[in-house]
Amino acid sequence: xxxxxxxxxxxxxxxxxSVATIAQTPAPGTGTTPAAPPTMxxxxxxxxxxxxxxxxxxxxxxxxxxxxxPGGHDQHAQxxxxxxxxxxxxxxxxxxxRMHRDMNIRYSGNADRDFVAQMxxxxxxxxxxxxxxxxYGSDPEIRALAEAVxxxxxxxxxxxxxxxxxxx
Numbered sequence: 001x002x003x004x005x006x007x008x009x010x011x012x013x014x015x016x017x018s019v020a021t022i023a024q025t026p027a028p029g030t031g032t033t034p035a036a037p038p039t040m041x042x043x044x045x046x047x048x049x050x051x052x053x054x055x056x057x058x059x060x061x062x063x064x065x066x067x068x069x070p071g072g073h074d075q076h077a078q079x080x081x082x083x084x085x086x087x088x089x090x091x092x093x094x095x096x097x098r099m100h101r102d103m104n105i106r107y108s109g110n111a112d113r114d115f116v117a118q119m120x121x122x123x124x125x126x127x128x129x130x131x132x133x134x135x136y137g138s139d140p141e142i143r144a145l146a147e148a149v150x151x152x153x154x155x156x157x158x159x160x161x162x163x164x165x166x167x168x
Contacts, residue, residue, distance in 0.1 A: 088136035092129060099125025113167065116160045123153040123160075 102121030107114050130146035
């Protein structure tokens with residue numbers, strides 16, 4: 001297997017871990033919470049801060065899509081003609097649906113058990129998507145990244161399943 005720089009994968013994993021823990025973790029030896037990482041703030045964010053979901057207004061808060069002018073940003077959501085039926089697209093959709101269905105667990109109230117119960121199908125979804133790009137993709141960098149994802153995620157799935165067995 002070709003070794004690749006872990007820039008994209010590593011950055012995503014670090015960003016996810018940082019966002020998930022930084023606001024809750026005291027800085028070592030200080031007992032104080034470190035400053036949050038920089039975020040993108042704008043008028044919408046500032047307007048929403050301090051409001052409860054019931055106070056937020058607008059079509060998206062009501063489960064509706066906002067109206068878009070012709071040629072507006074909404075056109076980005078439209079796949080190229082034929083893309084919706086491409087074999088890779090169908091495979092990604094199936095993998096995504098399976099992952100989300102399997103992540104919809106009955107919560108136990110035990111944070112550790114619930115985390116593992118959701119992360120296993122999440123990792124299985126990542127493996128499925130990586131295998132799809134290995135089947136249909138052609139970019140060498142992305143193929144190498146997908147191979148690394150499969151190896152790492154399968155290793156973590158095995159670790160989580162072993163943990164689950166020890167908890168029984």
